[in-house]
Amino acid sequence: MISGLSPVSQALVGTLFTWGLTAAGSAVVFFLAGTKRKVLDGSLGFAAGVMTAASFWSLLAPAIELAETSGSYGAEGEWAFIPVAFGFLLGALFVYAADEFMSSYGIQSSSIIMGIQPDKKKEDDAYTYEAHTPYHHPAMSNVSAVGQGSSSNAFTLVDFNDVKQRRGEAGSRVVGAMNDEEDQNYGKPSKHDLWRRILLLIIAITVHNIPEGLAVGVGFGAVGKTPLATFTKAKNLALGIGIQNFPEGMAVSLPLRGAGHSVWWAFWYGQLSGMVEPAAGVLGALAVSYCEPVLPYALAFAAGAMIFVVMDDIIPEAQMGGNGRWASGWCIVGFIVMMALDVALG
Template sequence: MIRGHNPVIQALLASLFTWGVTALGAAVVFILPHNSKKFLDASLGFAAGVMTAASFWSLLAPAIEISEEQMGKYAFVPVAVGFACGAAFVALSDRLIPSCVRTDFSVVDFLTNSATADTQITTLKDAEADEPTCIDKRKSGESPGSVAFRQTPSPDASLLDVENRSIGPDTQSVSLMSEESQQSWRRILLLILAVTVHNIPEGLAVGVGFGSVGQTPAATFESAFNLALGIGLQNFPEGLAVSLPLAGFGYTKTRAFLYGQLSGMVEPIAALAGAAAVILMEPVLPYALSFAAGAMIYVVADDIIPEAQRNGNGTLASLGTIAGFIVMMCMDVGLG
């Protein structure tokens, strides 16, 4: 992020910085117990405050100023349209993510390659006494993730008898552990996908910020720098939010770190695209700035704040939000 260089180069360096902070957050898993929910919730709250302040002072304020020069009293139109489109983009991404992961968990089974993905066939010992046999549906050609019970042939047994038979505790535990394991893996995979998708508009915001430098008095190098710094700060808990549950679920800390930092890899690509688009198409600048702001605010309201409040640390998370907002506001006003 060297002043005077090409905006695309500046955007690339800034996005590499934000990716590095994501990796730094993921690396905390090496020194932090996997059940440190208070630290994670406070960090998420701080990130929410930082993103909210950065969305206004680094994105919306320049967008409004440019729109006033172009459209006068109708300056609110491009800002409102861009803001709504940015929020709709993230909302649509959130709706598409679950459809990418089928309910049969075949993607999860392939990615994890762990023993939990292969449920063993458990047979009750008293088969000759017409006891039902627990079989894994994956082995019988049916959809995985569920367990069926099959009765051994007996002329005296009825269907009602089979349905009323008691199921042994070992069989129940195998079935429940398999289902809970698959559900946990699915939640973790969705978390990784969600954080990765949300990093796209953040990288786009960095690119737009540097691409718009000099277009208006409000679009300065300092404001773009502060925006990149703010996004980097909020990327810290995002990296931790991926690596911490992975470590808690049984991954080695090295693998948890690698998955956590990979979620930020899309930011440099999005930043380059954003900077190039703004430079080539100056009239779309208000739309691009407000689009990035809308995407970031939607992520804050729909994902970060609810996640920070989920573990019963609501007051701590709210204090973190206030602190993050104040820090970013002071940086934007004092340095911009």
């Protein structure tokens, strides 16, 4: 993030940064043949705390101030909570509806990924995992985390047809709306099925990462519109989302490697989750730059989407590996760190 650029340029730089940290997290697969589950759970907990703090100080607080000073919500801004509450709810509903839409069409990216079969050599070279503990990730919903002994230190992959996802009945179906004949040949997909699964994977990952890109774009687009909407706060928001993206990249690439895919294949799909953020960020900055009255709604929308992702995806994911207290502790640390950055530097 470079001071002096236009809001759109700032949004582009900021989201390229968040994408870069996603790729950096995904690149961990080049250096580790495996990783301790405890490390990932702690990283996810820290990311949840950072995103929660960023949602308030960088998005909700400026949204409330904008609504109060606009003069449109009471003489003294006593009704300023209305646009903020509406935008917050709309953001949460957007992510929820996107999840439900994908589930209704059988789009769950984990099964799609695992349906993209590696060749025999790659499969033989991959490291293996043991046991079966449920594990969830926005882009890897059916991947499982396991412990060796009681320490929950590694990953495993389970039969996706036997796993019931948190979101309900749709989780038990194999992705891609495959018919019975395709199910029988699931291990040997045709080239057509292979590319269909890749397409569905891209759709699933894209939908999950749009809110994060929008949040960065809206944050930079709002700079200068209110005393609380500063360049530093927008920069801190991008930093917070980038911190969250690092373990997200790890959580996709490491299980893929464990499924038998090559290191480069696993890295590609790990970084893919951040690729949509620059486009979403630019659109968010453009929208609020040319339509100032929607700023309170837009900022609150971004906050609602981020909080929903934290509560529905990141926190449950961090708690499922048997390291719940560890993850919760790092969540508190992440919140304090982000609060300190926003208050001290904002």
